[in-house]
Structures are given as C-alpha cells and as structure tokens.
Amino acid sequence: MSSAFETIHRHLLLNILKNIIKEDEQRIIRYLLSNTELSVKLKGSSKTESFKSNIGTPQGDSLSPVLFIVYLEHALKNIRKIETLYTQNTLELAYTDNVDFVSMTDFIDVKTIQKELADFRLNVNTNKTEYTLVQKDGEDWKKVKKVGSLLGDTEEGNNYPTSPYKNCQASG
Numbered sequence: 001m002s003s004a005f006e007t008i009h010r011h012l013l014l015n016i017l018k019n020i021i022k023e024d025e026q027r028i029i030r031y032l033l034s035n036t037e038l039s040v041k042l043k044g045s046s047k048t049e050s051f052k053s054n055i056g057t058p059q060g061d062s063l064s065p066v067l068f069i070v071y072l073e074h075a076l077k078n079i080r081k082i083e084t085l086y087t088q089n090t091l092e093l094a095y096t097d098n099v100d101f102v103s104m105t106d107f108i109d110v111k112t113i114q115k116e117l118a119d120f121r122l123n124v125n126t127n128k129t130e131y132t133l134v135q136k137d138g139e140d141w142k143k144v145k146k147v148g149s150l151l152g153d154t155e156e157g158n159n160y161p162t163s164p165y166k167n168c169q170a171s172g
Contacts, residue, residue, distance in 0.1 A: 004097035005064055006056040007121040008071050013057075016074045032063060055121075068097065075120040079113060 010033050017026055036058055037050040057064035076099065080086050091102040101108040114124045 004072075004122075005059050005068055007123060008056050008068060009121050010055065010057075012120065013067060013071050016070060020070065029063070029067070032061070033057065065096070071120065072097065072099075072122065075117055075122055078119075079116050082112065082116070085109060085112060 014026065014030060014033075017029060021029075036053045038053050039047045039050040041047040057067050072094070076092065076094070080092075085101075085108060089103055090108070093100040093102065101113070110124060110126070110129055114126075117124060
C-alpha cells in the first residue's frame with residue numbers, strides 16, 4: 001500500500017465500524033476524525049501554518065493503526081470474494097499495510113486487486129510489487145527475500161524441513 005493512513009475514506013470507515021462497535025465508541029472515533037488539522041515541519045525549517053484535512057486518520061495516536069487494519073481487512077474481504085483471484089490454493093499474508101498474496105498455481109492478477117482496492121482509496125505501490133516463483137531449482141531459490149533460503153530440506157550443513165509451499169508463486 002502507498003501512504004496507507006492518508007488514504008482512508010472516513011465516511012466508509014465509519015460505515016464499516018457501525019457493524020463492529022457500539023454507538024458511543026463510534027461517536028469517539030467520529031470526534032477523533034473531525035476537525036483534523038495538520039502542519040508540516042521539514043528538517044531545518046519551522047512548521048507551516050496548519051490546514052484542515054478530511055481524509056485519512058491522524059498519525060501519531062494509538063487508535064489510527066487499528067482503524068487502518070479494520071479498514072484494510074474490510075477491503076481484503078471484498079477481494080477474497082473474487083473467485084478468479086482466490087482459489088483453495090491462495091494464501092494471504094498481511095502485516096500492517098503490507099499484503100502478500102501467495103498462489104500455488106498462478107501469479108495473482110495485481111491489476112484486479114488494484115481496481116478493487118481503489119474503491120477504498122487504497123493504492124498498490126507497483127514499484128514495490130514483486131513476483132516470485134518459489135521453488136528449489138538451481139541457485140535462484142537462495143535469493144528469495146521474503147521466504148529466505150529455509151526452503152531446502154538440507155543445505156550447507158543445516159537441516160530444515162521441506163516447505164509445503166516450495167513450488168508456489170507469490171506477489172505482493
């Protein structure tokens with residue numbers, strides 16, 4: 001995701017929360033998100049005048065990361081409903097604003113994911129998107145960044161169990 005906290009559509013977030021939290025809690029969150037003023041301070045200069053913001057969640061408080069995770073999970077639920085993307089061989093690994101889609105058959109269609117996430121104002125950073133074929137053929141498997149080189153059953157004196165996903169493809 002790109003600029004995760006800044007992309008949240010507040011009205012949509014509040015609608016998502018209606019089904020999850022009590023009315024009093026909704027009021028507190030509505031208050032947190034209302035009348036948000038921001039200012040910018042660049043290194044070596046003073047702060048700019050503050051300006052109002054009506055998108056995203058404030059950064060620096062402890063609730064905003066939780067709100068983002070709820071928002072992202074709702075968007076991912078919609079993506080999971082797309083049968084052409086999600087099969088029984090599809091795995092999803094998510095940590096904060098990073099999501100990896102792992103398929104044991106084909107590469108995941110990132111353009112479809114981009115389109116679905118755009119409805120939530122979430123942006124896939126295509127500069128960070130990687131397609132990786134994970135399998136223990138030749139020497140390339142040792143260069144996989146996300147899974148590392150622990151896919152082999154034995155390598156250089158180490159004895160690691162064979163991964164059940166050694167022939168899967170990932171995008172994220």
